[in-house]
Amino acid sequence: MGVLLILLSLIPAAACYLVFAWWLPSDSERYQDYRAAEPCSSRSMEQGQTDCLSTWLLTVEKTVNKTAGKSSSYEATLTGQDSWRGTVSFGDPGPLLERLDPGDQVTATAWRGDIVVLSKDGVRQNTSQAPRDELQMNAAIGLLAALVALQVFVFGAVRVVRPCDYEPFTWNPYGKRLLIIITTVCFGVGLPAVWIGIPWWTVPTVAIPVVCMMAGLIHHRLRRGAAGGV
Incomplete structure (x- = not known):
């Protein structure tokens, strides 16, 4: 069991590596490129360049504004010239989507082949395709994977080193409580x-000491409770 746990810890460890080595840098670079993008010139439009910001006048065919918990849906179906038709999604209904009606004319801003902003009468709303500076959540997910990998590895290593005395490094109650604490923090x-x-780096800076402190407190209580029971 100990060896199996150690091997299983490689899965979240690999996920952590992918987050910090690829996903977080990729999202950061994409956001910086988007922030630095300038309006397309006539020449860049003729050449089909997509790293600039192009604008298009489109017509709203229909909208979906449904709030129902996890199945919420916020979309706008748009049509343009040359029989173009497409659907863009949003994270919430405001401030623009809730005001749109079929037949309305909107200005769509496109970047790298995606519509990133819709606007009408000075009201703008980012679509779900718009790059966002939310690297903190990337870091939180990567840190979660790292801490879970560490927890599973330690539990496995203790079983290998002390096969007959690995308490309290078991799923119930220590492992379960640790997983809840790691996720919550x-x-x-x-x-x-x-x-x-x-900044995103404040997430591990704050979360790691808190998790370590809580893990130590729970371990101490469980050991003291076991000693008292004896």
């Missing part, structure tokens, strides 16, 4: 970091 730090707009 990672997202409890990551989400406010997104809302406040602080």
Whole structure:
């Protein structure tokens, strides 16, 4: 069992590596490129370049504004010249989607082949394809994977080193409590970091000491409880 746990820890460890080595840098680079993009010139439009910001006048065919928990859907189906037709999605109904009606004319801003912004009468709304500076959640997910990998590895290593005395490094109650704490702390730090707009590296800086402190406290209580039971 100990060897199996050690091997299983490689899965979240690999996920952590992918987050910090590829996903987070990729999202950061894409956001920076988007921020630096300038309106397309006539020449760049003729050459079919997509790294610039192009604007198109489109017509709203229909909208979907449905709020129903996890099945919420916010979409606008648009039509343009040459029989073009497409659908864009949003994260919420405001401030523009809720005002749109079939037949309305909107200005669509496109970047790298995706419609990233819709606007009408000075009201703008980003679509779900618009790059966002939300690297804090990338870091929270990567950190979650790292801490889960560490937990599973430690539990496995203890079983290998002490096959007959591995308490309290078991799923119930220590492992279960640790997993709840890791998940709560990672997202409890990551989400406010997104809302406040602080740098992504503050997520591991804050979360790791908190998780370590809580893990130590729970371990101490369980050991003391076991000693008291004896």
